[in-house]
Amino acid sequence: MYKIVKREELTTNIYLMEVEAKRVAKACQPGQFVIVRTDEEGERIPLTICDYDREKGTVTIVFQCVGAATKTMADLQEGDDFHDFVGPLGCASELVNESPEELKKKRILFVAGGVGAAPVYPQVKWLHENGVAADVIVGSKTKDLLILEKEMEAVAGNLYVTTDDGSYGRCGMVTQTIKDLVGEGKQYDVCIAIGPMIMMKFVCLLTKELNLPTVVSLNPIMVDGTGMCGACRVTVDGKVKFACVDGPEFDGHAVNFDEAMRRQQMYKTAEGRAMLKLEEGDTHHGGCGNC
Amino acid sequence: MDVLTRIPVREQDARERAANFEEVCLGYNKEEAMNEAARCINCKNAQCIKGCPVAIDIPAFIEQVKEGNVEEAYQIISRSSALPAVCGRVCPQESQCEGKCIRGIKGDPISIGKLERFVADWARENGIKPEGAKEKNGKSVAVIGSGPAGLTCAGDLAKMGYEVTIFEALHEPGGVLVYGIPEFRLPKQDVVAKEIENVKALGVKIETNVVVGKSVTIDELIGEEGFDAVFIGSGAGLPKFMGIPGENANGVFSANEYLTRSNLMKAFDQNSNTPIMESKKVAVVGGGNVAMDAARTALRLGAEVHIVYRRSEEELPARVEEVHHAKEEGIIFDLLTNPTEILADEKGWVTGMKCIRMELGEPDASGRRRPVEVPGSEFTMELDTVIMSLGTSPNPLISSTTEGLETNKWKCIVAEEENGQTSKEGVYAGGDAVTGAATVILAMGAGKAAAKGIDEYLRNK
Numbered sequence: 001m002y003k004i005v006k007r008e009e010l011t012t013n014i015y016l017m018e019v020e021a022k023r024v025a026k027a028c029q030p031g032q033f034v035i036v037r038t039d040e041e042g043e044r045i046p047l048t049i050c051d052y053d054r055e056k057g058t059v060t061i062v063f064q065c066v067g068a069a070t071k072t073m074a075d076l077q078e079g080d081d082f083h084d085f086v087g088p089l090g091c092a093s094e095l096v097n098e099s100p101e102e103l104k105k106k107r108i109l110f111v112a113g114g115v116g117a118a119p120v121y122p123q124v125k126w127l128h129e130n131g132v133a134a135d136v137i138v139g140s141k142t143k144d145l146l147i148l149e150k151e152m153e154a155v156a157g158n159l160y161v162t163t164d165d166g167s168y169g170r171c172g173m174v175t176q177t178i179k180d181l182v183g184e185g186k187q188y189d190v191c192i193a194i195g196p197m198i199m200m201k202f203v204c205l206l207t208k209e210l211n212l213p214t215v216v217s218l219n220p221i222m223v224d225g226t227g228m229c230g231a232c233r234v235t236v237d238g239k240v241k242f243a244c245v246d247g248p249e250f251d252g253h254a255v256n257f258d259e260a261m262r263r264q265q266m267y268k269t270a271e272g273r274a275m276l277k278l279e280e281g282d283t284h285h286g287g288c289g290n291c
Numbered sequence: 292m293d294v295l296t297r298i299p300v301r302e303q304d305a306r307e308r309a310a311n312f313e314e315v316c317l318g319y320n321k322e323e324a325m326n327e328a329a330r331c332i333n334c335k336n337a338q339c340i341k342g343c344p345v346a347i348d349i350p351a352f353i354e355q356v357k358e359g360n361v362e363e364a365y366q367i368i369s370r371s372s373a374l375p376a377v378c379g380r381v382c383p384q385e386s387q388c389e390g391k392c393i394r395g396i397k398g399d400p401i402s403i404g405k406l407e408r409f410v411a412d413w414a415r416e417n418g419i420k421p422e423g424a425k426e427k428n429g430k431s432v433a434v435i436g437s438g439p440a441g442l443t444c445a446g447d448l449a450k451m452g453y454e455v456t457i458f459e460a461l462h463e464p465g466g467v468l469v470y471g472i473p474e475f476r477l478p479k480q481d482v483v484a485k486e487i488e489n490v491k492a493l494g495v496k497i498e499t500n501v502v503v504g505k506s507v508t509i510d511e512l513i514g515e516e517g518f519d520a521v522f523i524g525s526g527a528g529l530p531k532f533m534g535i536p537g538e539n540a541n542g543v544f545s546a547n548e549y550l551t552r553s554n555l556m557k558a559f560d561q562n563s564n565t566p567i568m569e570s571k572k573v574a575v576v577g578g579g580n581v582a583m584d585a586a587r588t589a590l591r592l593g594a595e596v597h598i599v600y601r602r603s604e605e606e607l608p609a610r611v612e613e614v615h616h617a618k619e620e621g622i623i624f625d626l627l628t629n630p631t632e633i634l635a636d637e638k639g640w641v642t643g644m645k646c647i648r649m650e651l652g653e654p655d656a657s658g659r660r661r662p663v664e665v666p667g668s669e670f671t672m673e674l675d676t677v678i679m680s681l682g683t684s685p686n687p688l689i690s691s692t693t694e695g696l697e698t699n700k701w702k703c704i705v706a707e708e709e710n711g712q713t714s715k716e717g718v719y720a721g722g723d724a725v726t727g728a729a730t731v732i733l734a735m736g737a738g739k740a741a742a743k744g745i746d747e748y749l750r751n752k
Binding site for chain 2: 023024027037041042043044068069072083084085086087088089223224226227228229230231233234235240242245259262263265266267270274
């Protein structure tokens with residue numbers, strides 16, 4: 001059992017939980033993920049690590065409540081336990097394998113969309129702790145959905161916040177901010193973009209034009225997370241890769257996003273039904289027009 | 292009674308079982324078991340023992356069954372096997388113990404597997420436990436993986452007095468016994484969980500949710516955590532795909548994924564939170580035991596199921612019993628057929644599979660006749676699901692994070708066959724991680740050999 005030592009609703013439907021998981025806290029690196037289960041019958045849910053405290057032996061995750069499984073997670077309170085919490089899984093971000101001297105020479109731009117701010121945060125923090133200041137763009141639909149702004153501000157070089165509706169910070173999508181920054185004469189050597197698949201796709205289309213190498217972190221459907229099932233396969237540069245063991249970070253300019261987005265639809269109907277069952281009890285037997 | 296003919300074993304009716312996940316084979320009762328045991332001629336130079344990878348004293352346990360002393364029979368088996376209820380169900384006995392049985396020369400070999408199963412089930416139902424360890428010897432061993440190799444190695448070492456901790460990557464112990472082999476062949480709660488309880492009763496600790504190579508490395512287990520030796524029984528690894536167009540379409544799964552969803556995550560159960568594709572027509576590509584398991588699972592979930600295999604029935608690698616059961620249940624075998632492309636609609640969902648007919652040519656390196664394409668025989672199968680069951684390639688998680696651990700050109704861990712010793716001191720390995728995908732009992736044999744090897748190493752250290 002893995003105890004929740006802190007639970008916070010960052011904003012509507014987005015939750016932060018700090019969980020006791022000694023082995024994961026000791027071994028994890030920025031860029032890696034965990035798989036959690038709420039109870040004995042629970043689904044295995046992959047989540048990127050947002051923060052970790054090696055001394056306390058805790059790992060922080062941030063998730064958005066989107067379906068039945070995450071709803072069950074959101075219902076857990078401080079002092080409750082996760083039934084399972086396994087990791088760290090996947091490869092660490094490539095940045096952590098480079099020497100701080102090399103990194104200091106690089107001009108790094110992070111682009112975070114929505115809950116993508118969570119997996120971006122430990123990378124920026126790691127760089128900050130190693131004396132590297134990276135620029136960060138954080139985008140959200142609206143002011144109310146913005147998360148981790150203060151935390152990010154403390155570790156980023158320059159922080160640029162943008163909202164789709166202009167309710168806070170700059171106005172427009174993250175791609176607009178990238179264009180604006182480049183237009184203002186900013187230059188970058190590498191971009192790391194993490195967020196919804198559609199955002200990463202459009203960031204990559206833009207950075208390809210800008211000749212800016214871009215790394216993305218994928219979060220496809222997976223079951224075991226150790227390479228065994230192959231559900232998380234993605235096509236990168238024409239080759240099939242398993243996001244759980246080869247990733248989750250890949251060269252964004254080589255990822256087949258259209259295929260990856262199609263594959264994410266795999267269980268949408270089943271997930272929708274599960275959500276209805278959770279909300280309405282076992283009363284939903286068709287008639288909604290969607291099933 | 293005709294001594295040349297085996298006592299038939301009761302099975303669930305084929306039509307009935309095709310729609311449920313309950314066990315197919317119902318096993319012997321005591322009377323049937325005693326009658327079957329009476330056919331054994333108790334050979335002095337018993338060939339069956341030589342056919343058993345863990346060398347169970349088969350004539351001795353059968354002798355006890357003959358007399359009705361089932362508990363004694365159980366203790367005899369337990370000396371050699373930690374998982375008799377599992378082995379009685381999933382071992383390929385026809386090519387091992389039963390394949391060597393002298394009775395088999397003229398008539399049916401003794402039904403050794405079904406007798407083993409009877410003894411193990413009887414012991415479980417009557418609360419009989421295997422005989423435990425003597426005193427602890429103060430040395431500790433880490434076992435990686437709680438599948439057949441790991442459980443066997445751990446059980447044997449515990450009996451010798453070692454402190455054993457098993458590290459399991461998934462949330463439930465059992466390895467392939469829980470994620471791979473379906474409920475209708477191997478009941479999880481009644482059989483697998485109980486056998487694991489027996490291993491724990493020997494003093495073995497199991498820590499789940501530890502991915503060795505990620506959560507902790509082998510060097511850390513030996514260094515910081517103070518284990519005197521390590522056994523790697525981490526299993527087979529990454530599923531293979533064909534590399535044909537369309538393989539990433541929605542509705543194409545590896546057999547590993549499909550079976551893991553159904554077995555480990557219980558997706559076949561309405562109450563499970565894990566979804567599984569609701570298929571109408573399924574093609575399972577491949578002809579091994581895993582292919583049969585996937586096909587029979589899809590059938591039970593309500594689909595029309597085809598096995599698509601490029602060679603002929605004779606070359607099917609699956610056990611004859613599994614093929615027989617699959618056919619009885621209504622699985623359609625499209626033999627000498629090879630997929631060339633998977634077709635999908637504009638949203639990426641599978642709509643069909645292009646195939647080509649094959650014929651058998653000259654024998655290839657494996658000694659089997661090589662299948663060659665019949666020109667102009669292309670055709671399309673309409674279906675919504677394809678399950679690829681083509682075997683696996685080794686998982687690099689451990690080999691890539693363990694300094695000095697040698698792998699071969701297929702990336703399998705190199706280990707001595709007789710004692711499991713690897714190129715790294717104090718580290719032993721066995722099962723699919725060493726051999727590539729094989730059977731439960733071969734993994735158990737390797738776990739057993741490694742336990743002996745580890746014991747010898749630690750005694751002389």
